[in-house]
Structures are given as C-alpha cells and as structure tokens.
Amino acid sequence: MTVRRPTLVFSLLAFGYAFLYTPIFSLIVYSFNESRLVTVWAGFSTKWYVSLLHNEQLLGAAWISLRIALMNATLAVVLGTLAGTALVRFGRFRGRSALALMIGAPLVMPDVILGLASLLLFVAMEQLIGWPAGRGMTTITIAHVTFSMAYVAVIVQSRLVRLDPSLEEAAMDLGARPWKVFFVITLPLIAPALAAGWLLAFTLSLDDLVIASFTSGPGASTLPMVVYSSVRLGVSPEINALATVLVALVTIGIVIAGWSMQRKARQTQV
Amino acid sequence: MPSPSLNKVLQRARRGLRQHLTPGRGAVASLPLLWLGLFFGLPFLIIARISLSEVVIGLPPYSALVDLAESGMLQVRLNFANFLLLWEDNLYLDAFANSVHVASVSTLICLLIGYPMALGITRVRESLRVPLLMLVILPFWTSFLIRVYAWIGILKGNGLISNVLMSLGLIDEPLHLLHTEFAVYLGIVYAYLPFMVLPLYATLSRMDNALLEAAADLGCRPLCAFWRVTVPLSLPGIIAGSLLVFVPAVGEFVIPDLLGGPDTLMIGKVLWTEFFNNRDWPVAASVAVALLALLVAPVLLFERFRERGQSE
Known part of the structure; x- marks a missing residue:
C-alpha cells in the first residue's frame, strides 16, 4: 500500500508557498517600475538600479555591514566551535552548566534585551577602563559575535553528537595528541557544520537592525539601519531594487550550495 | 595476557x-x-x-x-520606583499582555499554515523534497527588514491588495490595512513561518509510515490516523516550532513598528521607545528585567526540563 496523497494537503502546500513568495515577487516586479508610486505601473525601467548605484549612503552602509558580517562570522565560528566541542566532548568540567546556559540563552532572548544589555555594558566599560572609546563597528561586532556564536555552537554540537567517536579514539590510540586529533580528524569531519555556521552567523549579522541600533555610534550606520530609516519615510523603489539584488544573490548562493551538495551525495553513493 | x-x-x-x-x-x-x-x-x-x-x-x-x-x-541607594511604575502604569502590563496575545495567535496561525506544508513536503517525491525545503529557507536568508517592507507596499491604502480589489470592483474605496493589528499578525506569521516548518518537517520526516498503515489496517480512517498517530508523534516538532515563533514574536520590535498602528502596544516597542525616544535608561532596563523574568527564564527552565525528560 502506498501512502495516500491527499489533495487537501497539497493545495495547502501550494497556498503556503504562494504566501511566502507573493510579497517577494511584488518587490521584484515593482523594482522595475518607471513610476515612484507602487499604485501605478508606468512601464519597464531600470532607473532605480542606477540610482541605487549612486546612493552613496546606502553603498557605504552596505560596505560597513559587510565588514562587520565577515569579522563576526569568522570570530563566531572560532568561539562557537570551541564552545560546541567543549560541551560535547569534555564530559563534566567546571563552568559547563554556565557555558550551556549562556549558549542556550541568546537563542531565546529578544533582540531588544540583547541590544540594551550590550550597550549598557559598553557604556559602563568606557566609564571604568576607557575602552571601548565611543561606539561603532567594534561594539556592533562584539555584540553580534556574542549572539551568533551561540547559533554556531548549536550547529557544531548537533554535528559532533552524531559523529562516530571511534575515528578520534583510533587516532588517539595511535598516539596523536588531542590538538592533532582535533585538527586532522575532527575538523575535516565537522567542516560542513562550520560552513553552515559561518553562513548563518554572516546572515544574522547582515540582517540585524535592533542590536546594531543599540550598539552603534555616530558614523557607523549599518545597511539595515539605513534601510529602516528610509522605509519609515515611506515606500522607495530604490529599496525594491536593493531587495531584488539581495534576493538574486541569495538565490544564486542557495542554488550553487544545493547543486554541490547533491553532486557530493551522488559521488558518495557511487 | x-x-x-x-x-x-x-x-x-x-x-x-x-x-x-x-x-x-x-x-x-x-x-x-x-x-x-x-x-x-x-x-x-x-x-x-x-x-x-x-x-x-x-x-x-x-x-x-x-x-x-x-x-x-x-x-x-536602591530605587524600586521603576518597577513600581511598571506595575502601576497600565501601559506596561497592557503592552506585555498584548504582546503575549499577539504572539500566541501568530504562533497558532503559523502552526495551521506550517503543519500542512511540512506534511506536504514529506509526501512528495524524494527528489523534490530538498528543493521544496530550500524554497522554505530562501526567504529566511533574504533580509528580514525587506520582507517586512514588502508588506507595506501590498497593504497600504493605494497598495497591491486595494488596487486588485478595486479593479475587480469588489470595493469602492481603498482598504486601509496597513498600520492595523491585522498587519502585525500577518507580518509575524510571514516572517516566522520558516521557523515553524523546519522543525515540523524534521520530526515528520522521521516518522515511520508503517504506523499509518497499521492504523489503517486496524480500521482507523485517515483523519483519525492523523489525530491519533501523526499529531502525537510530531509533538516535539510542534513544541520546538512554537517556541521558535512565540519567543521572538513577544519581543518583536520591527514588525509592530513598521506595520502596526499607533495603538499597537507591544513590549519590545515600549522598551525601544523608553530608550531611544524618552531616554529613560533605568525604565528601559527594568522593562528588560521584567521581560527576562516573565518570558526568558520560564522558557529556559522549560527547555531544561524537556531535555532532562528526553535523556532519561
């Protein structure tokens, strides 16, 4: 007997995808609209892309966001991997429950609290030790690393739990030191998790408005901060053009990732 | 030896x-x-x-x-006045109650839309599953802010919905859907739907279909099998997905700020206003402390109990 294919479930599935994609398609369509108004279709035009290219405020903010996201993703992967490894492989150690709590908490913490908490810390630290002097890219990056390393740690943890420990044990039995075992055996095995964690940390940072708004200072406006202030003033086709560029980039990235994953899966099957 | x-x-x-x-x-x-x-x-x-x-x-x-x-x-000097203010001024309690209300309703709607989606993905051909999952994840990788922004163009008075309905002759004057509570629900459901679908799919795809066949053999109709076999077995996914939607939705700031009206009270927005507009850091901090005690601490405790229950 095969599983029945209820048409109800499939029509609901189609409805779900329509719900997910209608807004995105409307953004893309109206980014090519000649008119500034969303109401009227005044003909095809790419002028909003041209004006996007000349919008120095947006481009500058994008550059700042990109630098923060790169730095954040790299630091978050290093710290998150250390935390995940410690939690899965070290058994009981002093500080384990504190570490587990501080890895779990950022995942359920509202952004506004994380942002406010980080800002208050930076203000208090500046008063006490004079660092960080003022707020800007450094403070945003620190706040981002703090919450995105938790996501990396969770991904690394779930990968490590499923990893067969006998490979590592064999290496240790053959006399490899723990550091060598980690770099030669464990790291290559968990590399996909590290890549996924890096990408997630990168996106979380690039996407964050609330925490960046709290921890930023003059002269360090990230892309979401600039988009937010322009969106508050109303609909702007330049933002539509920006959205289309972002969607295109993400789609290309996901298609490449999916394609290489499938190729790899096929290779291992053969 | x-x-x-x-x-x-x-x-x-x-x-x-x-x-x-x-x-x-x-x-x-x-x-x-x-x-x-x-x-x-x-x-x-x-x-x-x-x-x-x-x-x-x-x-x-x-x-x-x-x-x-x-x-x-x-x-x-300890000043408890901030916490007294939270208790006495109705604004804060109302905002918290309303946030919990909005978040619960949105979580329920997410579940109602997300469950059939996750179930549907487990029922398609194997080669289609990964692309369909990717399609659920793709909006999540694009900017959150821009996805919320997309709804402004659709909902506002002379936006997409009003235009379509007017050209169909169903309504005579533009609908004002933007800056309403409805828009907030819509925005939250839209933004957090992937967080509901993914954990649901994870548990549903691990389910053994032989159980459904056994239920059918024992005379259980598909709807009954769904309620008595599929739903109970997917409970971990339902709980995980609901938490992933509910918790961030309670503290949400961007969606009520951009889509909600001036009377949409949500605690995340109240905290933001206290801090950025009123510059009252102590009150903002006490809102954060209250939110931690009322929302984050219970969730963490619940998670810990659940983990312990699972490992036993």
Missing part, C-alpha cells in the same frame, strides 16, 4: 589520563566562557543594577547606586 575487555579498560584509562594531563584543554572551554561571561553574563548584572537607579540628566543618564557621601559614609 590481559583479556580484551581489560585491555579496553586500560586503553580508556590511559586516554583519559592523557586527556587530563594535556594543557590546552582548559583553554578550549575557557575562551568561549570568558567571552560570554564578559559580553553576555556581565551585561545582565549591569541591567539589573541600572533598573534600580534613577534617571538623571547627563552621560550616562542614570544615577550611581553606591555613593561616598561627604560625611565619608557609604550610601547605597
């Missing part, structure tokens, strides 16, 4: 000893511990401290708790 099992015990003991004696193992755990302790743990002590101080004009705009008074006496 020691027996194989004794050999194994010896090996393990040697390995344990070596692991214990190797320097550097401490550094692995202490680096993230230090980072999180400094940048995540410490800030909460500071928040608790500032929630007990008074607002002053200056930089930073809050009073010190411990003073060395002129007489050389150490003065400790």
